[in-house]
Structures are given as structure tokens and as C-alpha cells.
Amino acid sequence: MIEERFDAIVIGAGMAGNAAAHTMASRGLKVLQLERGEYPGSKNVQGAILYADMVEKIIPNFREEAPLERHLVEQRFWMMGDRSHTAIQYRNDDFNEDKPNRYTIVRSQFDRWFSKEVQAQGAIVICETTVMELVSDAYGKVIGVRTDRRGGTIFADVVVLCEGVNGLLGTRAGLRPSPKPEHVALAVKEMHFLPRETIEARFNLHGDEGVVVEAAGVISKGMTGMGFVYTNKESISVGMGCLVSDFAENKDTPYGLLEAFKNHPSIKPLLEGSEVKEYAAHLIPEGGYNTIPELFGDGWVVCGDAAQLNNAIHREGSNLALTSGRLAGEAIFQIKSRKDAMTKQNLALYKKLLDDSFVMKDLKKYKDMPALLHANSQNYFLAYPQLVSKAMENFLRVDGTPKLDKEKATIGAFIKERKWSGLFGDAWKLARAWR
Amino acid sequence: MSLAARVEEKLYQNRYLVDAGKPHIAIRPHEKPSENLLAMTHICPAGCYSETSSGQVEITPDGCLECGTCRVLCEASGDITWNYPRGGFGVLFKFG
Numbered sequence: 371m372i373e374e375r376f377d378a379i380v381i382g383a384g385m386a387g388n389a390a391a392h393t394m395a396s397r398g399l400k401v402l403q404l405e406r407g408e409y410p411g412s413k414n415v416q417g418a419i420l421y422a423d424m425v426e427k428i429i430p431n432f433r434e435e436a437p438l439e440r441h442l443v444e445q446r447f448w449m450m451g452d453r454s455h456t457a458i459q460y461r462n463d464d465f466n467e468d469k470p471n472r473y474t475i476v477r478s479q480f481d482r483w484f485s486k487e488v489q490a491q492g493a494i495v496i497c498e499t500t501v502m503e504l505v506s507d508a509y510g511k512v513i514g515v516r517t518d519r520r521g522g523t524i525f526a527d528v529v530v531l532c533e534g535v536n537g538l539l540g541t542r543a544g545l546r547p548s549p550k551p552e553h554v555a556l557a558v559k560e561m562h563f564l565p566r567e568t569i570e571a572r573f574n575l576h577g578d579e580g581v582v583v584e585a586a587g588v589i590s591k592g593m594t595g596m597g598f599v600y601t602n603k604e605s606i607s608v609g610m611g612c613l614v615s616d617f618a619e620n621k622d623t624p625y626g627l628l629e630a631f632k633n634h635p636s637i638k639p640l641l642e643g644s645e646v647k648e649y650a651a652h653l654i655p656e657g658g659y660n661t662i663p664e665l666f667g668d669g670w671v672v673c674g675d676a677a678q679l680n681n682a683i684h685r686e687g688s689n690l691a692l693t694s695g696r697l698a699g700e701a702i703f704q705i706k707s708r709k710d711a712m713t714k715q716n717l718a719l720y721k722k723l724l725d726d727s728f729v730m731k732d733l734k735k736y737k738d739m740p741a742l743l744h745a746n747s748q749n750y751f752l753a754y755p756q757l758v759s760k761a762m763e764n765f766l767r768v769d770g771t772p773k774l775d776k777e778k779a780t781i782g783a784f785i786k787e788r789k790w791s792g793l794f795g796d797a798w799k800l801a802r803a804w805r
Numbered sequence: 806m807s808l809a810a811r812v813e814e815k816l817y818q819n820r821y822l823v824d825a826g827k828p829h830i831a832i833r834p835h836e837k838p839s840e841n842l843l844a845m846t847h848i849c850p851a852g853c854y855s856e857t858s859s860g861q862v863e864i865t866p867d868g869c870l871e872c873g874t875c876r877v878l879c880e881a882s883g884d885i886t887w888n889y890p891r892g893g894f895g896v897l898f899k900f901g
Contacts, residue, residue, distance in 0.1 A: 406889055408822070412897045413871065477901035498893030518891050536873030538889065549877055556874050558850045560815070561900045605900075614877055618844045625812045625850060648900050649815035651850035651870040653877070 376526040383410035386674025386695035387532030393699025395491035411481030415652035421689040439602035440580025441470030450587030451759025512669030546663030553657030557611030562644035587755030659737035
């Protein structure tokens with residue numbers, strides 16, 4: 371379909387793909403970007419929170435144009451009991467700054483805008499095109515892609531794989547393994563629409579201020595997982611995710627779990643009267659540092675979710691995708707400007723840039739967390755939240771029982787559940803993995 | 806209160822362009838489903854997988870959300886073959 375040869379072909383128009391395509395096109399490279407959706411964003415699902423710094427590095431004045439929902443002034447962490455929640459809430463008026471740090475977004479709208487910016491830099495973006503396979507030369511170097519369009523083989527010096535967590539191309543070509551059930555979480559999400567005044571009143575917000583609620587505890591029924599509630603301008607994103615391996619063992623359905631979360635007495639009043647307009651599902655790479663595949667080879671690099679670049683502890687994914695896409699673009703531009711070939715040896719520059727960035731440093735810091743949380747999910751996600759809830763109830767309910775007896779009952783409940791050795795062991799393991 | 810009925814209600818909110826006659830996921834014919842294939846009858850977030858009266862697992866991928874959960878659980882063992890729908894087809898998220 372296209373006779374000309376490109377400097378780079380980017381697969382996918384999500385955060386990583388748009389970052390890579392923008393970076394390369396704005397530096398004058400000839401870029402083709404292929405997207406299987408009807409429009410950029412139509413296949414993309416996220417919570418979604420956007421981190422300004424990582425977008426700013428690509429489009430400095432994005433705040434003036436991009437479709438943003440609310441800037442975040444408050445974060446709530448809720449540890450859920452059966453009918454209770456124990457909260458840590460942080461709100462800071464300084465987050466009402468000229469250039470806020472975090473926003474909620476509606477992914478398909480943001481991606482559509484981002485893609486227009488990419489096209490404005492001169493990249494060619496073709497939608498409704500599924501890439502079927504990578505094309506290699508006799509020496510195994512990737513030299514192009516074959517699409518599902520007629521005569522659809524296109525050639526380029528390098529292919530940038532930004533195909534998402536469930537990317538077929540890289541795995542089919544043997545460049546990386548498919549994700550394992552214990553390394554990906556399945557999240558389901560609904561968009562609940564309400565008048566903006568209602569949202570602002572319920573969440574104590576003024577104007578475009580926003581709130582994030584992250585919830586863990588009995589809602590995941592002992593599985594490694596979390597729920598979330600994010601405020602947008604006129605909608606609320608509500609979701610729930612757990613590891614696929616845990617779902618496989620547990621007999622719950624993801625939508626059943628989401629229904630239970632929505633009906634929890636702490637969540638239900640926030641959503642009352644809303645109109646649901648979409649239901650989505652998505653996998654989230656949760657394996658962390660130890661599951662990052664080979665990131666580059668002869669004629670190819672891989673970025674974002676496809677490379678398992680996601681920080682599950684901090685719920686950061688899109689910014690790792692944006693950064694890896696940008697750094698891949700910068701590395702390719704540097705190699706191209708030296709008139710060097712897109713060999714594995716030269717593309718190692720991408721890995722070097724990524725190693726020097728927060729992306730790899732953060733993932734390395736938490737490398738032991740995914741396995742720890744998975745192995746101890748019954749304790750961390752079920753037993754402790756229930757104990758904490760009981761302890762809070764003991765503390766707050768005034769019923770004539772002497773306080774010393776209440777304290778003994780609370781401590782006794784913890785020891786009965788986990789013994790002293792278990793309690794110290796769990797705390798020690800958590801602290802060590804956090805370090 | 807049937808959860809199966811409720812997931813259909815949820816999918817009803819979504820926009821799809823179904824590639825009629827070209828299902829993108831297929832199940833290998835089997836006598837008895839593997840444990841992972843059977844698990845799909847409750848894990849699939851779109852409720853695409855169901856158990857027949859004779860104990861096999863069948864799929865109707867029209868409501869598929871293209872998350873890839875079944876691929877992660879069932880592709881390696883050969884229980885299913887998984888492809889993305891043709892360009893432009895499948896689920897079309899308005900919000901994502």
C-alpha cells in the first residue's frame with residue numbers, strides 16, 4: 371500500500387507509540403505509525419491518571435490544548451473492611467498550582483488529541499490497520515511489517531513496538547515471551563456520569579480540582595488486587611483489578627467483584643444516581659523489574675506496557691510508557707544523525723538512556739514487591755484489613771469496656787491471626803522489598 | 806440475580822463493529838476442557854466463554870473487550886488461537 375521506505379515504523383497509538391512517533395517526527399525523521407483502532411485511542415484503556423512532567427518533556431505547552439479532566443489535589447488510600455474503610459487522606463492546596471503535577475484524563479479523548487499533535491509534526495498515521503507480523507531479512511534483522519491490508523508490506527530502518535501489554539508481534543517473532551498469569555492483572559472499569567456539581571459536592575471539590583481513591587483490602591477477597599475511584603469533570607471512573615493467576619484460582623468473576631466494590635457502603639453513596647456509559651477491561655503488567663524482556667535487537671525496540679514497564683506499587687504506567695517511547699525516539703534519532711545502522715549494538719543506546727532514567731531505577735527499587743504481594747495476598751489483602759477494621763472499631767466504640775481490655779483484645783486478635791513471628795516476618799519482608 | 810445477565814447489560818453500553826463470520830478467537834475442539842479453559846467461563850470480563858450442557862467450553866467473541874486474559878491463560882497450551890480483529894473491527898472505546 372505504501373511504496374516508500376521509512377526511517378521508523380511505530381506500532382500502536384497509545385502513550386508509548388505517540389511519544390516515540392512525536393519525538394522522531396519532530397526531529398525530522400520519516401515516521402509511519404500504524405494503529406488497529408478506528409481512531410487513535412479507540413482500543414486504549416486506562417484508569418486514568420496523567421503525569422504532567424512526562425508529557426511536558428514532549429509537548430511543553432500541552433496544558434493549553436490537551437483534553438484534561440481534573441488536576442488532583444487529594445489522594446485517598448482506603449483499607450477496606452467488609453462494611454468499613456480506614457483511610458489515609460492527603461490534600462494539599464499547593465496542588466492548585468499554575469502547572470499542576472497530575473490530572474485525570476479520558477484516555478480515548480487524550481490519545482486522539484495526542485495523535486493530532488504527532489501528525490502535526492509530520493508523521494503519517496494510518497488507523498484501522500492491524501499489523502500481522504514483523505518482516506525480517508535473512509540475518510534475522512527486522513526490516514519492516516506486514517499488515518492486514520492488500521499488498522501491505524512496508525519497510526523501515528527500525529520498528530518501534532508500542533503494541534501494549536497484549537502485543538502479538540513481538541511475542542510471535544520470539545523477541546519476548548507472552549506475559550504469565552501471575553505477572554498481569556486483569557482490571558475492569560466503568561464510566562459513571564453525573565452532573566459536575568454533584569461530583570464536586572460529593573468529593574469536596576471546587577472548579578477543576580480532582581480526587582483519587584485507591585482501595586485495597588477485603589474487596590479483592592484475598593487476591594492481589596485493588597479498586598479505584600477517579601473523578602473526572604462529569605464522570606467518575608470506577609474499577610477493580612486482580613492478578614489473572616489469582617482470578618483463575620478464585621471462582622469470582624471480575625464484573626461480580628466490581629459490582630461488590632460499587633455496592634460497598636463506603637463507595638455506593640459516591641456513585642448514587644449515576645448513568646453508566648461504558649464498561650472496559652484491560653490487562654496491566656504487574657511483574658515489575660524481573661519480568662522486563664529484552665528491550666532492543668537488530669532493527670527493533672520495545673516500549674511501554676509491551677516491555678512490562680509499569681510500576682504497580684505507585685500505580686504508574688502511562689508515564690513509564692511516555693518516557694520509554696520518548697527515549698527510544700531520541701536514541702533512534704541519535705543513531706540516525708550519525709548515519710549509523712539500526713543494529714542491536716547501536717540500539718543499546720535506548721537501554722542505556724532508560725537505565726539512566728527513573729523508569730528502570732524505580733522498577734529496580736521494587737523488584738521484590740510483586741512476588742511478595744502475590745505470595746502473601748491472603749495476609750496483606752484480607753487478614754490485615756479485617757484486623758485493622760476491628761482495631762478501629764474497638765478504639766472508637768464507647769461501650770463501658772476499660773481501654774486496657776480493648777487494647778488487649780485488639781493485640782490478641784492480631785496474634786491469634788498471625789502469631790508474633792508472622793507479624794514481624796510480614797513487616798520485615800514488606801520493609802525489605804520496599805527499600 | 807444472575808451475574809451473566811448483568812455482564813450482558815454492561816456490554817450493551819459499549820460500541821462494537823463485529824466482523825461477522827470472522828471470529829478472532831477460536832477454541833480447539835476438546836472432549837474435556839483444561840483447567841484454564843474452564844476458568845475462562847468465570848474470568849472472561851465479557852462473559853464470552855460458557856460451558857455447554859455436555860461439559861465443553863464454547864466461545865462467542867462478539868462482546869470481546871480484547872483484554873487478552875484468555876490468551877495469557879490458554880494460548881501456550883494450545884487450547885485457543887488468538888488474533889486481534891481485523892483493523893477497525895471489534896470494540897471501539899468512547900472513553901477507554
